[in-house]
Amino acid sequence: MSQYPESAPGAHPDKRALRRELLAVRNALPVHDVRAAETVLAERAFEVAELAGARTVAAYVSVGGEPGTAALLDALRARGMRVLLPVLLPDNDLDWGTYEGPSSLVRVQYPGKMALLEPGGERLGPDAVTTADVVLLPGLAVDARGMRLGRGGGSYDRVLARLAAAGAHPALVVLLYDAEVVPHVPAEAHDKAVHAVVTPSGARRFT
Numbered sequence: 001m002s003q004y005p006e007s008a009p010g011a012h013p014d015k016r017a018l019r020r021e022l023l024a025v026r027n028a029l030p031v032h033d034v035r036a037a038e039t040v041l042a043e044r045a046f047e048v049a050e051l052a053g054a055r056t057v058a059a060y061v062s063v064g065g066e067p068g069t070a071a072l073l074d075a076l077r078a079r080g081m082r083v084l085l086p087v088l089l090p091d092n093d094l095d096w097g098t099y100e101g102p103s104s105l106v107r108v109q110y111p112g113k114m115a116l117l118e119p120g121g122e123r124l125g126p127d128a129v130t131t132a133d134v135v136l137l138p139g140l141a142v143d144a145r146g147m148r149l150g151r152g153g154g155s156y157d158r159v160l161a162r163l164a165a166a167g168a169h170p171a172l173v174v175l176l177y178d179a180e181v182v183p184h185v186p187a188e189a190h191d192k193a194v195h196a197v198v199t200p201s202g203a204r205r206f207t
Contacts, residue, residue: 038068146193146206
């Protein structure tokens with residue numbers, strides 16, 4: 001679940017331009033390629049040791065041309081992991097619920113956004129993410145430093161700030177296509193590097 005506004009007011013102009021370019025490429029991907037990547041990502045993700053050994057994972061439901069997460073969500077549950085999924089709040093912050101399989105998801109249409117699939121059960125509160133061993137982050141690109149380019153809506157900036165305030169240190173992992181690992185992502189002072197990226201070619205760690 002990551003269809004948030006493409007860019008927040010005052011967003012870095014280089015980030016806005018790069019987002020437009022990357023989204024255009026994603027939007028042109030054939031459905032077959034998106035589905036094929038989803039299957040491979042569900043296997044490659046467990047090359048990240050923290051994910052393979054996690055008890056609780058905060059994830060998201062992919063939309064549109066994003067690298068698919070459906071197969072990975074079910075693979076996490078099959079390993080006995082607790083999977084948290086986000087629920088969009090009116091101020092663009094995120095609440096969380098537990099993923100109990102595809103039938104537990106409900107389709108929610110937000111004004112001005114694509115319809116999102118969200119967990120239909122109990123709401124656990126925004127702080128539930130601080131219990132995760134691994135947080136899977138949506139993104140559009142990552143560079144050699146591990147700097148992630150998000151969509152710019154600010155939802156996951158709040159998640160990262162909440163983790164820091166709670167003294168929580170989960171592994172941060174972004175799921176991307178191979179071509180979205182780029183030489184450089186424009187970074188600002190508040191941006192935080194991820195620990196690893198997973199693409200159809202495999203997992204890569206950052207130091």
